[in-house]
Amino acid sequence: MTRSPTRHPSLAQRLRARGWRMTPQRVAIVAALDDARAHTTAEQVHDAVLRGGHRVSLATVYNTLSALAAMGELREVHAGRRSAAFDYNVDPHHHVVCDVCGALADLDPGVARGLRLAASQSNGFEVHGVEVVFHGRCRACAAR
């Protein structure tokens, strides 16, 4: 089969290809992200790394996640007043966030399809992205 040798399927490989030094800390952080494959905060990633038996400072987790977000390997989501979430899924989609417990869930990607165009016509604004966050109560919190 013909496969371009410059394609790197895993996150770790893509980072290596970008010239990233793959320190044990970065390996552990990337492993935690691959394992979760979901919205995670810096603290959650840090906890997961520690639980895995590795010692990484929270500052390094923050720096690493921010760098990954800056290069488009993660998407940073600021939902409400709580801490930032880093989304493993970088495809365009939106979220619902629970006002009570802060839970973050995905919304159908078909929703809000025509919105981007509409925004670009607003005040000569140059649109880079859209953050659509519905807030309310998740099923669990609404039940009690």
Next chain:
Amino acid sequence: MTRSPTRHPSLAQRLRARGWRMTPQRVAIVAALDDARAHTTAEQVHDAVLRGGHRVSLATVYNTLSALAAMGELREVHAGRRSAAFDYNVDPHHHVVCDVCGALADLDPGVARGLRLAASQSNGFEVHGVEVVFHGRCRACAAR
């Protein structure tokens, strides 16, 4: 002309009607809000009050704006990582925010009309509100 005596057109009057003690600090804050009639941060309101020759602590501004938001007289908007904005316009509408200078502008209220229903069908989620924030660069920042 027939006008109900229980209707209070001004913000100050509505607050009085709710039993709020109209201290000089609150009068000054409300005056600043009425004057701006726009998105303002706590700091901006504080500055405006000081410029008007009144002495109000920043803590009081924060407490007052939060209370007004809690009673629906302002809408709190969290756009991106910057500080919260308090929106004088509480009617449903959305925003565009500049990644460079943080400027916040309104978006056509017709946009995103069907979104709320869609969200309410997501995971049994009970929707209280929607924050739709487009980000990118405003005309001024895109020009330089």
Next chain:
DNA sequence: CTGCTTGCAAACGGTTTGCATTATT
């Protein structure tokens, strides 16, 4: 006179940074 409101200053929580040390390439 009652108790809500204020101001201060300190605490707070998430995040970033300066700098000396360490480790990858």
Next chain:
DNA sequence: AATAATGCAAACCGTTTGCAAGCAG
């Protein structure tokens, strides 16, 4: 060896809070 990444602790910034003093109703 050269250079990039780490850890620590302190700084940071927006926001909140505890408590004594003040003032509106």
